[in-house]
Amino acid sequence: MAKYGMVVDLERCQGCRACMEACKVENNTTESMFWMYVFRFEEGTYPDTKMSFLPRPCQHCDNAPCVKVCPVGARYKREDGIVLTDPDRCIGCRYCSLACPYGVNYFNYQKPQDAYYALGIDWEDPDVTSVTGGVVPPYKNPDHDLLYGEEQRRTAGGGHAKGVMEKCTFCVHRVENGMLPACVETCPTNALVFGDVSDPDTPISRYVRAREPWHLLEETGTEPSVMYVGGKPPTLALTEIERPKARV
Amino acid sequence: MPKVTRRTFVKTSAVAAGGTALARNYLFGPLDTVAAESPLALQPMVEDVVPTTCWIGKQDCGMLARRVDGRVIKFEGHPANPRNAGTLCPKGQAQIVALYDPNRVKWPLIRTNAKGATGEWRRASWDEALQLVADQVNEVRERDPKAVLWQKGRSKAKKFYDDAFVKSLGSAKMGHGAYCSDVGYRVLEYMIGTHAVLHPDFRYCDYMLSWGWNITGAGGNKTCWLQWPRHMVEAKERGLTITHIDPRLRSAGPFADDWLAIRPGTDLAMALALCHELVAQGFLDRPYLSTYTNAPYLVKPDGSVAKVTVGEGEEAEELALVWDEDAGAAVPFAEATSRALEGSYEIDGEVLRPAFEVFKEHIAQYSPEWAAPITDLPAEKIRQVATDFGEKAQIGSTLVVDGVEVPYRPVGIMAYHVAQQELGFPTLQAMTMVPMLVGAMGAAGGQLSDYSWKIHKNYAKFEKLTVDDPPYDYFLNKSKFFPINTGLPGVVAKVMQDPAKFGVEKLPEVAILHMVNPLNAFPSQPDFLASYGMFKFVAVISPWLSETADYFADVVLPAATIEKYEGPISVNNQYIDGSTLRIPPMDPLFESKGEIDIYMDLTEKMGLLYGEDGYLYQVNKALGLVDDKAEFGVDINSKPQVRDIFDNWARSEGIEEGVAYFEDPGKSVYIKGPVKPTKMYGYATDPPFGGAIHRFYGESLLDAQNQMKEKGAEAIYYQDYNALPTWRPPTMDSSPAEYDLYMISYKLIEHKQARTSFVPLLAELAPGARVDINPVTANRLGIESGDVVTVESHNAVTGETRSIALPAVMCEGIRPDVVGIPHHFGMWTHPVNEGQGSSPNELYFTGEGYTTNTADQSFHVKVRVRKGGEL
Amino acid sequence: MATTARGRPALPQGIGRVTPGWWAFFAATLIVLAFGIVAIIRELTAGMVATGMRDVGTAGGATWGLYISMVVYFIGVSFAGITVAALIRIFDIERLRPIARMAELLTIVSLILGAFAILVDLGQPLRGITNLFGFARPQSPFFGTFSLVIAGYLFASIVYLYLGGRRDAALMAKHPGRLQRFHRWWAAGYKDTEAERRRHYQTSFWLALGIIPLLIVAHSTLGFVFGLQVGRPGWYGTLQAPAFVALAGVSGVGHIIVLAAIIRRLLGAQRRITMEAFSWLGRFLMVLLAVYLYFMVVELLTLLYATPEVEKRLSDALLTGTYAPIYWGSVAALVLPMIALMWQALARRWNVGILVASGVLVNLAAIGKRYLVVVPSQTHGTLLPYEVGSYSPSWVEYGVVLGLFALGALLVGLFIKSFPVLPLEAEEEVSVDA
Amino acid sequence: MRRGVTATMVVAGILLMIIGYFGAAPWGADTVANSDPRITLAPTLFVLGVIVVFSAAIVYELLPDRERR
Incomplete structure (x- = not known):
């Protein structure tokens, strides 16, 4: 059985946030929801200012606090290491987003159809619906409505429904079809590497052997599957700059 | 229990009824019932992939469009395209929303209200709109073709269908180069003949000066973001060290090994100091200087080059003289065996000195200690950069690349938009001299500029610059103002407002604007507000209603975004060459059309489509389907499908399947193969450097200055035409002291000039404009993060002031005397633009003091900032 | 024996009689309840975007806000009620017997209010009920809250109230009237024989013994909901569970004092609820308050002594930052009653007014402290350097909370009007046999 | 007999609680099995167990005395 993991090479990451965009288009996430998020940090004072970037997907922890606290078992971990959310079981208590030290969980505070950038774009425009068949958003990915894993649950982001939780799924609908997650696939400088960590001759295993990876918030004991190479663990000395429109 | 009276019964039942309605509503209605949407996809879907290229950025990355039932749902990078190798930047991913944007121009629009204010439109058919444009343009064209002005923003592939349109009309043509580092192109065309600016050979470079290069946010020379950062990251892993010279650290992010926070507008001083140090520390590649540059030319005391005329009549040509140390006499350049670079020689009673000797004397004054107070950089640091550059150049070493031995100088400069400053021309001259001194120009690991060593026609033209007498054309070509002239829309705007001052009689009357938005995208918005109002008739071709169209267009023709055939598109990433096409992933939405269709229909209406010198003839010429490839030419007497044009072009390139090759996702990128060293490195080309002698010494510039003086030009126009780059403080520094800050503008990676701020996915990443200000300065001015501040600019020549208000953001990575503003916002026609703030182009000036001596726009101005103001 | 308008003998303690004052009370609570229902409907239709809650991390909000603070507060108050009733039974504190049923x-x-507050906070409330009964996971601290607190403990308290009230129900069943069938059902054939009394004495003793551990376990799980989360500085800590229990006791006893004083004045039972009862409650409150203040000092000291940077950001926000007013307000609202109680205890002179005031203050402090546990850790306590966030409840949240309080008041009022809240005494008693 | 019935109910209640507790989803965060209950409606059994334990008190008091009748 594969054990999926991801390596983030901070010496290659340009902080361009293409991974965030690819994730948003692939998973049709609504406004201000970032399954993949990239911090842009500034540190120190002029002129010895330092800058750094930090991509933050879900860490798919092996000792996942979110799985432990979920009162109804909507959030579960699979043998292949991916932590997923079952939108038909989730009761929207949002306990997982508080247990998670990384803040990777997002809650559908309203009906998704109302949250697709409705401020400036009228998706019901007849000329657009004549082309897209009235699908909102017009780039809606049909893979999300299918069932995945031998547990056969609708975990690939089809959960865009009011009142349920959702988070990065390592693009389970792509990985199960043998493709790379959308963020890994689009990263311009190949700073994201994804693959089966248990198989020694995959690119990710070679990467891990070549460089000593560190983990984010190692001290919380969550044993994340996402490994970081280069750069250094973030501290509160870093201040976030250029935040996206993160609150709706 | 309280008695159940009729009133309470009514109230409780109402509440109860409400309750059941609520429950029913909740369980089954729009409250998203217990089970969310339908679990399984309903009907089986047809899924396919269409190969195409990105339409939003500059370098047309290869893409695969995933479609379901004909509806594009995802763009992904095309693995075979060398420029992006299967990856995409944020804009590439997000353009899918722009495709479906209901705010696109859906059908041809004809204005119904007066120009100069927000337009009211009526829907028109293509026939009616094209006919109107054809009539209006023809009426003017018959009188004077040059009175028709065709203007374009970014060309999204090889400029063939737009060049063909201009030639078939005979109209004037205006591009956007003057805002996109074209002064750098002029310098490289002048000095070494290539049509490009500067970038290092990343594959072997060890030490790079990232000079004003926005590594993590913007393009670079030739191609754009994504390709260069890929090369840079691989080079850094190999050990490349980067010294970042830029008032803003943000552009380099974590990739700057050393950050020199230089004061804006003083890059010339820094470059001169580097030249001074390289000469002083003896880092000189004498064989290169004496063999491939005009450094050995003997210069008279008046600065002109000593020449001898050889041959009579027409073949008579003047050959520059050099001092041949072996022969001990002045001989023409070609005949000398050992050309002297230094010393002074008396010939026919005159004391002549090699140009290099003049250069050494000229830069003797420009020591790092001299440059330190000007650039506000420690002298020691400037000296250290020169030493590193010199040492790491490994002068004299060679390297065998793919079997070809080439001089090896692993040092170089990446410089592009740094050229956009008032002293842009001399600055780039001095910066280009730095790699030339160590012989890195065209060397392995060294300084490259174009993807081949093709010599541009301007190289020959710049040998002798001519300054005519008025009347001049409205671009002021060959005028006493701009002997070298890129063609700046800002200058045209100034000329239109006051033709007499510039000695211009004939002004443009009709304009065709294709995907260009001067009101928002180019500096000095007030000038464009004034000048574009003067056009009798303006036709705009654009997918969105641009701000310029909103105020001044008579007719708006809806162009498709990515849903059209376009090309041919080079996929050259410096190391691998090839070509591809843009294939429409869907039919054009609404009633929009691809530009080639529009141009064919328009020229047909104008009667210029068919026949000799018609549009189709020009298309064949522009695509090279003439002479030996004439058989592939399009029949010039019948209107082809756009797809057929590319089918013919593909066959002419030797691809039997024609355009089908590019429509097949398995193929679709035609790789010609790796770029050979004999094409990439100047030393290795045949003849070396394309046969062009590198103009180290600019005699024709000095000559131009003399002509300008004779013709009565003012000092502000001629002062930078010097044989050798000479320092002077920029004009903006003479603004009063209260304008104590420099304003610079910069590009964000999430946006592309003025074309993406209304794409909601990108507006989410970068929501709006801001003023980056150093906390120390902000503290002094009593400004806290998030406060709205007013930024007021001052024109040092005219005294005019302009101001905008934007939120302030604290930024430690910027000089205390500099404020930075992104230039993607300030638009108003699209709902998503709401509240995004103004554009710095409303603050910049154009014209005297704020353009280069080659009519290129300067993006510098002195400003003052104070708290307060409304957004 | 006062007679009612229709000549029937008036029931004791004003049961069945709705004076204009009561009408006003019921109307007021119904109006506020209606406002609460409007707020809930708004939230259910528009979604939780109508509340002020937003995601933790990038959105810089708090995804648990006022609702969860009220859940913890209500369940805290419920803890003290049954504890006092059990203590009365186990230690036979005669003077507190009158307030046992009220507790x-x-x-x-x-x-009940706590359960509703949880439901209102769920994104999918209806599915919340079905899925919890179907799939609740013991590993989640929420399991304890759901099963032990809501289901188990609520049922146990109802059993305790039911059995304790059978004697009075039997007495009340004598009086004809609309409520007679209800009282007879409640009495379920209670004949007040010596055997039945002894049996009730035993059951209530064992029941009280059974409930106390259930309370401690049940309430600690609520503390573990916060205390076990390593990802949340400000929550993670061994002191959460005991501090929860202590503050629960404090707020619960405070509430009982207030309720007792109101009922004492309403039913003119000055003689029945004596000053000794109040002094006992006062002293019990003082002890619990002392314990809680001790916990607060311990927490503050560990917070300030050598805090890692993340906790530092949180403690700054609490002590001097955005949450400082609530923090110091709550501290003041705890210290003042402490001083008042100690002064009265030493001077041995207890004043009901002061006790009620300190009861109210202590409860306000409890709401403040619950809020300060739940919210700041989300807006200022992210381990990754997200930008500091903000949270302010929207009108929907205030509406729902007010609605809950109104519901509570309504339920108490209805109970008082339909069943004797004070155990019936000799003169009110009509002999069982007649 | 009264004491017998109550005792059996208490024991039955506790048994139910134990079955309900261990029948529900097992502790742990490493497989899908950790998300589903082993016995369907196990949590309901647990709650029923608690209710049965405490309703034993009611049964104890409310059982009519056969002798008296």
């Missing part, structure tokens, strides 16, 4: 009533009502 049990308080427990049941506040538990």
Whole structure:
């Protein structure tokens, strides 16, 4: 059985946030929801200012606090290491987003159809619906409505429904079809590497052997599957700059 | 229990009824019932992939469009395209929303209200709109073709269908180069003949000066973001060290090994100091200087080059003289065996000195200690950069690349938009001299500029610059103002407002604007507000209603975004060459059309489509389907499908399947193969450097200055035409002291000039404009993060002031005397633009003091900032 | 024996009689309840975007806000009610006997409010009920809250109230009237024989013994909901569970004092609820308050002594930052009653007014402290350097909370009007046999 | 007999609680099995167990005395 993991090479990451965009288009996430998020940090004072970037997907922890606290078992971990959310079981208590030290969980505070950038774009425009068949958003990915894993649950982001939780799924609908997650696939400088960590001759295993990876918030004991190479663990000395429109 | 009276019964039942309605509503209605949407996809879907290229950025990355039932749902990078190798930047991913944007121009629009204010439109058919444009343009064209002005923003592939349109009309043509580092192109065309600016050979470079290069946010020379950062990251892993010279650290992010926070507008001083140090520390590649540059030319005391005329009549040509140390006499350049670079020689009673000797004397004054107070950089640091550059150049070493031995100088400069400053021309001259001194120009690991060593026609033209007498054309070509002239829309705007001052009689009357938005995208918005109002008739071709169209267009023709055939598109990433096409992933939405269709229909209406010198003839010429490839030419007497044009072009390139090759996702990128060293490195080309002698010494510039003086030009126009780059403080520094800050503008990676701020996915990443200000300065001015501040600019020549208000953001990575503003916002026609703030182009000036001596726009101005103001 | 308008003998303690004052009370609570229902409907239709809650991390909000603070507060109050009732039974504190039923009533009502507050906070409330009964996972601290607190403890309190009230129900069943069938059902054939009394004496003793550990376990799980989360500085800590229990006791006893004083004045039972009862409650409150203040000092010291940077950001926000007013307000609202109680205890002179005031203050402090546990850790306590966030409840949240309080008051009022809240005494008693 | 019935109910209640507790989803965060209950409606059994334990008190008091009748 594969054990999926991801390596983030901070010496290659340009902080361009293409991974965030690819994730948003692939998973049709609504406004201000970032399954993949990239911090842009500034540190120190002029002129010895330092800058750094930090991509933050879900860490798919092996000792996942979110799985432990979920009162109804909507959030579960699979043998292949991916932590997923079952939108038909989730009761929207949002306990997982508080247990998670990384803040990777997002809650559908309203009906998704109302949250697709409705401020400036009228998706019901007849000329657009004549082309897209009235699908909102017009780039809606049909893979999300299918069932995945031998547990056969609708975990690939089809959960865009009011009142349920959702988070990065390592693009389970792509990985199960043998493709790379959308963020890994689009990263311009190949700073994201994804693959089966248990198989020694995959690119990710070679990467891990070549460089000593560190983990984010190692001290919380969550044993994340996402490994970081280069750069250094973030501290509160870093201040976030250029935040996206993160609150709706 | 309280008695159940009729009133309470009514109230409780109402509440109860409400309750059941609520429950029913909740369980089954729009409250998203217990089970969310339908679990399984309903009907089986047809899924396919269409190969195409990105339409939003500059370098047309290869893409695969995933479609379901004909509806594009995802763009992904095309693995075979060398420029992006299967990856995409944020804009590439997000353009899918722009495709479906209901705010696109859906059908041809004809204005119904007066120009100069927000337009009211009526829907028109293509026939009616094209006919109107054809009539209006023809009426003017018959009188004077040059009175028709065709203007374009970014060309999204090889400029063939737009060049063909201009030639078939005979109209004037205006591009956007003057805002996109074209002064750098002029310098490289002048000095070494290539049509490009500067970038290092990343594959072997060890030490790079990232000079004003926005590594993590913007393009670079030739191609754009994504390709260069890929090369840079691989080079850094190999050990490349980067010294970042830029008032803003943000552009380099974590990739700057050393950050020199230089004061804006003083890059010339820094470059001169580097030249001074390289000469002083003896880092000189004498064989290169004496063999491939005009450094050995003997210069008279008046600065002109000593020449001898050889041959009579027409073949008579003047050959520059050099001092041949072996022969001990002045001989023409070609005949000398050992050309002297230094010393002074008396010939026919005159004391002549090699140009290099003049250069050494000229830069003797420009020591790092001299440059330190000007650039506000420690002298020691400037000296250290020169030493590193010199040492790491490994002068004299060679390297065998793919079997070809080439001089090896692993040092170089990446410089592009740094050229956009008032002293842009001399600055780039001095910066280009730095790699030339160590012989890195065209060397392995060294300084490259174009993807081949093709010599541009301007190289020959710049040998002798001519300054005519008025009347001049409205671009002021060959005028006493701009002997070298890129063609700046800002200058045209100034000329239109006051033709007499510039000695211009004939002004443009009709304009065709294709995907260009001067009101928002180019500096000095007030000038464009004034000048574009003067056009009798303006036709705009654009997918969105641009701000310029909103105020001044008579007719708006809806162009498709990515849903059209376009090309041919080079996929050259410096190391691998090839070509591809843009294939429409869907039919054009609404009633929009691809530009080639529009141009064919328009020229047909104008009667210029068919026949000799018609549009189709020009298309064949522009695509090279003439002479030996004439058989592939399009029949010039019948209107082809756009797809057929590319089918013919593909066959002419030797691809039997024609355009089908590019429509097949398995193929679709035609790789010609790796770029050979004999094409990439100047030393290795045949003849070396394309046969062009590198103009180290600019005699024709000095000559131009003399002509300008004779013709009565003012000092502000001629002062930078010097044989050798000479320092002077920029004009903006003479603004009063209260304008104590420099304003610079910069590009964000999430946006592309003025074309993406209304794409909601990108507006989410970068929501709006801001003023980056150093906390120390902000503290002094009593400004806290998030406060709205007013930024007021001052024109040092005219005294005019302009101001905008934007939120302030604290930024430690910027000089205390500099404020930075992104230039993607300030638009108003699209709902998503709401509240995004103004554009710095409303603050910049154009014209005297704020353009280069080659009519290129300067993006510098002195400003003052104070708290307060409304957004 | 006062007679009612229709000549029937008036029931004791004003049961069945709705004076204009009561009408006003019921109308007021119904109006506020209606406002609460409007707020809930708004939230259910528009989604939780109508509340002020937003995601933790990038959105810089708090995804648990006022609702969860009220859940913890209500369940805290419910803890003290049944504890006082059990202590009375186990230690036979005669003077507190009159307030036993009132305490049990308080427990049941506040538990119901706590359950509703949880439901209102869920994204999918209806599915919340079905899935919890179907798939609840013991590993989640929420399991304890759901099963032990809501289901188990609520049922146990109802049993305790039911059995304790059978004697009075039997007495009340004598009086004809609309409520007679209800009282007879409640009495379930209670004949007040010596055997039945002895049996009730035994059951209530064992029941009280059974409930106390259930309370401690149940309430600690609520503390573990916060205390076990390593990802949340400000929550993670061994002191959460005991501090929860202590503050629960404090707020619960405070509430009982207030309720007792109101009922004492309403039913003119000055003689029945004596000053000794109040002094006992006062002293019990003082002890619990002392314990809680001790916990606060311990927490503050560990917070300030050598805090890692993340906790530092949180403690700054609490002590001097955005949450400082609530923090110091709550501290003041705890210290003042402490001083008042100690002064009265030493001077041995207890004044009901001061006790009620300190009861109210202590409860306000409890709401403040619950809020300060739940919210700041989300807006200022992210381990990754997200930008500091903000949270302010929207009108929907205030509406729902007010609605809950109104519901509570309504339930208490209805109970008082339909069942004797004070155990019936000799003169009110009509002999069982007649 | 009264004491017998109550005792059996208490024991039955506790048994139910134990079955309900261990029948529900097992502790742990490493497989899908950790998300589903082993016995369907196990949590309901647990709650029923608690209710049965405490309703034993009611049964104890409310059982009519056969002798008296």
